[in-house]
Amino acid sequence: MNSIHDMGGMHGFGPIEREENEPVFHHKWEGKALALARTGLAGGHFNLDEFRHAMEKISPVDYLSISYYERWLEGTIAMLEEKGVLDAGEVEQRMKEIS
Amino acid sequence: MTSNDDVALRVRALESLLLEKGLVEAPAIDEIIDLFENRLGPQNGARVIARAWSDPAFKARLLSNPTDAIVELGFEAVQGEDMVVVENTSRVHNIVVCTLCSCFPWATLGLPPVWYKSAPYRARAASDPRGVLAEFGTEIGQEAEVRVWDSNAELRYMVLPEKPAGTDGMSEDDLMPLVTRDSMIGVTKALDVGEVTP
Structure with a gap:
């Protein structure tokens, strides 16, 4: 699949920004997002290729504007909905209940 | 956003x-x-590299059968991936990227830094590796070839940096601080002895 994720050789992204003494996670939710994706993989609900494809299917505008671990989160939710583990809208409903 | x-x-x-x-x-x-x-994290990779610098038999195994050689030191693959270790010399400088996303040797280097996953690095490491190296302050002479390795889910690359000059006779533990994460990605060289802060 040739979409925005296929970045090798693209022009125009500017200089590489680096951070000294970068933490493993910048926010607590990032570690949670990674852990939930990995438990989804470990539980056999989806495999690594399906998961990567779910992130590659994120629309190009969203792909560039959301952060790395948001892509993991959205990829995980998309896979769990596609596999019927979650109903569509279930996450949004739960967000309303706990906010 | x-x-x-x-x-x-x-x-x-x-x-x-x-x-x-x-x-x-x-x-x-x-x-x-x-x-x-x-x-x-990169402390695991530094152990692997320092062992390779100190033990020629281990280095030979690391280059010929990296996945098993790394497991010898107790660092099991996290995602079932195979490892490839590429050696930097005065003639060849290797640099690792994942143009499609963020594949990285988790067992030896941990999770990748944000810049490794960023669009500018993924885009330009493939098309202008010498320019990228210069941004990291790494000058590679024209006499040396620069090779770029594009990682994927099944194959993860790690660079075996050149052993710095003046390190003969140093123990594996003393060599470890010279091995930085960035030197194992290939965007920098290993530190010189004088660059390590005690």
């Missing part, structure tokens, strides 16, 4: 649903976070 609070809420909602459905258990989540925060 969603706000950080909104994303945190979305993660909490997903977590609460998966806990409720019995699909994950809280200790398993904590265990995974602890693994990535505390047990995986």
Whole structure:
């Protein structure tokens, strides 16, 4: 699949920004997002290729504007909905209940 | 762009649903976070490289059968991936990228830094590796070839940096601080002895 994720050789992204003494996670939710994706993989609900494809299917505008671990989160939710583990809208409903 | 609070809420909602459905258990989540925060990281890769610099037989195994040689030191593959170790010399300088996303040798280097996953690095490491190296302050003479390795889910690359001058006779433990994460990605060389802060 040739979409925005296929970045090798693209022009125009500017200089590489680096951070000294970068933490493993910048926010607590990032570690949670990674852990939930990995438990989804470990539980056999989806495999690594399906998961990567779910992130590659994120629309190009969203792909560039959301952060790395948001892509993991959205990829995980998309896979769990596609596999019927979650109903569509279930996450949004739960967000309303706990906010 | 969603706000950080909104994303945190979305993660909490997903977590609460998966806990409720019995699909994950809280200790398993904590265990995974602890693994990535505390047990995986470039200190593991530095051990592998320092061993290769000190032990020619291990170095030969590391280059010919990297996955098994790395397991010898106790660093098991996290995603079932195969490892490839490429050696930097005065003639060849290797640099690793994942143009499609973020594939990285988790067992030896941990999670990748943000710049490795960023669009500028993924785009330009492939088309202008010497320019990228210059941005990292790494000058590679025209007499040396620069090779770029594009990682994927099944194959993860790690660079064996050149052993710095003036390190003959140093122990494996003393060599380890010279081996930085960036030198194992190939964007820099290993540190010289004088560059290590005690």
